[in-house]
Amino acid sequence: MQTPAPCDYERATSVEGAIASLQRVGSSARIIAGGHSLIPMMKLRLATPEHLIDINDLHELSYITDHGTEIRIGALTRHVELLTSELLKSKLPVFADAEEVIADPVVRNRGTIGGSLCQADPAEDLSSVCSALKATVVLKGPDGERTVPLSEFHVGPFMTVVADAEILTEVRIPVKPGAGSAHEKVERRAGDFAIAAASAAVWIDGGTIADAGIALSAVGPKPIEVTRAEELLKGKSPSEELFEQAGQIASEDCMPAADGRGPIDYKRHLAAVLTKRALRRACARALHQEA
Amino acid sequence: MELTITINGQPVTRDVEPRQLLVHYIRDTPGLTGTHWGCDTSNCGACVVLMDGQPVKSCTTLAAMAVGHEIETVESLEQDGRLDPIQQGFHELHALHCGFCTPGMLMTTRALLNENPNPTEAEIRTAISGGICRCTGYKNIVAAVRWAAEHQPATTTQEV
Numbered sequence A: 001m002q003t004p005a006p007c008d009y010e011r012a013t014s015v016e017g018a019i020a021s022l023q024r025v026g027s028s029a030r031i032i033a034g035g036h037s038l039i040p041m042m043k044l045r046l047a048t049p050e051h052l053i054d055i056n057d058l059h060e061l062s063y064i065t066d067h068g069t070e071i072r073i074g075a076l077t078r079h080v081e082l083l084t085s086e087l088l089k090s091k092l093p094v095f096a097d098a099e100e101v102i103a104d105p106v107v108r109n110r111g112t113i114g115g116s117l118c119q120a121d122p123a124e125d126l127s128s129v130c131s132a133l134k135a136t137v138v139l140k141g142p143d144g145e146r147t148v149p150l151s152e153f154h155v156g157p158f159m160t161v162v163a164d165a166e167i168l169t170e171v172r173i174p175v176k177p178g179a180g181s182a183h184e185k186v187e188r189r190a191g192d193f194a195i196a197a198a199s200a201a202v203w204i205d206g207g208t209i210a211d212a213g214i215a216l217s218a219v220g221p222k223p224i225e226v227t228r229a230e231e232l233l234k235g236k237s238p239s240e241e242l243f244e245q246a247g248q249i250a251s252e253d254c255m256p257a258a259d260g261r262g263p264i265d266y267k268r269h270l271a272a273v274l275t276k277r278a279l280r281r282a283c284a285r286a287l288h289q290e291a
Numbered sequence B: 001m002e003l004t005i006t007i008n009g010q011p012v013t014r015d016v017e018p019r020q021l022l023v024h025y026i027r028d029t030p031g032l033t034g035t036h037w038g039c040d041t042s043n044c045g046a047c048v049v050l051m052d053g054q055p056v057k058s059c060t061t062l063a064a065m066a067v068g069h070e071i072e073t074v075e076s077l078e079q080d081g082r083l084d085p086i087q088q089g090f091h092e093l094h095a096l097h098c099g100f101c102t103p104g105m106l107m108t109t110r111a112l113l114n115e116n117p118n119p120t121e122a123e124i125r126t127a128i129s130g131g132i133c134r135c136t137g138y139k140n141i142v143a144a145v146r147w148a149a150e151h152q153p154a155t156t157t158q159e160v
Helices: A015-025 A036-045 A079-084 A086-091 A093-099 A113-118 A124-134 A227-234 A238-253 A264-286 B022-027 B086-092 B100-117 B121-130 B139-150 B155-159
Strands: A006-010 A029-032 A049-055 A065-067 A070-074 A138-139 A144-149 A154-156 A167-174 A179-187 A196-205 A208-217 B002-007 B012-014 B046-049 B056-057 B070-074
Touching: A006 B100, A015 A029, A015 A049, A015 A138, A015 A167, A029 A036, A065 A086, A070 A086, A079 A093, A079 A113, A086 A093, A086 B056, A093 A124, A093 A179, A093 A196, A113 A124, A113 A167, A124 A179, A124 A208, A138 A264, A179 A264, A196 A264, A208 A227, A227 A238, A238 A264, B002 B022, B012 B155, B046 B100, B056 B100, B086 B139, B100 B121, B100 B139, B121 B139
Parallel strands: A006 A049, A029 A049, B002 B070
Antiparallel strands: A065 A070, A070 A167, A138 A144, A138 A167, A179 A196, A196 A208, B002 B012, B046 B056, B046 B070
16 A cells, blocks of 8 residues: 655645745645646655645636737646647647647546646656747746746756745747647557657748757656757758758757666667657648648 | 545545545545555556546545545446446446456546547547556447447436
């Protein structure tokens, strides 16, 4: 029988109240939303918070809204909502790609985007999705709020820049014309964490790639942003040769560790292949040529 | 902490530790051992119950998190001695063998049918992908859900 260690529990009724509790209790407090990462970690005693602050009643943190130049997603938005959102399907299809292969439908009824990002599991999919999209997150604390780009959000495995008294409230994703995005993943069995996964976003202007984002999951201590490949793509026309080169860079720049999911050379190989596939699909979507 | 959770329409009050998992809270309630406690890691789906009509894994939900929500367990399916069509479907088409996964499968597919009264085989297989059956296999379970879809009582389909 797996049981979490003893802890206190309270249910937040406002974001401000949650922040006040975090401040009062200190580093032994943790926010709990879906709980589908935190509770398993607590059962294994890998996480031993002494005080849980349940934010499931904060419905004001559950939304996907279009603000023209950006799409804003509330931290409490659940996986199932990311999967079924028509707005995301049309503007940011990378989300549906990833959500289809995150856990299973029952888990997706509970897990949230904020929880996924804050859990900072290096093999988790949404972190690379948000990295590739050049998203920023909003962190609220006792002294107000700050925004942090995804590139600076993760510090290491299961570690983020979120301070003890801060709560992630929102993810902001820039929306630019000519966008296409895709997520590709290889896992051992349906619903598992990735052996490797790649997210790609491109913004195509007049037939050439104006900007690109590529991020990898499960092949490093945190999401790997393949900036060298992003630079390579800029100003060029999409082509198989270009995708191949970007994949080669991804395989060189990732930092996989050998584990039960596979040896290093296999993961590097996957990084190359998945980057190539994700770019191919992202470009096809940007050019409305998806088969 | 004292919790009151509505399970199958009945308020159940008990003093438990905050770390108590929903699956144990339910199973410790007299007459409600139908919800099974399986892998304890949110992989197997034997513990699935409905929370406000949505299937959730009760081994990965704290009991305290269920306060204020409607919980439905497998015991809610049969009414006045009449099996729910999904139970009848499992019976007709031999969709269980040892029966361990069955409560979770029943609740997951009951929720599917409430939302989508006429699911395709692919939709059924996706819906039950969070459940693991180690003896019957999935073929008969899928067939049983199709059977239930074709034998929904009028009241159930009208509610959808």
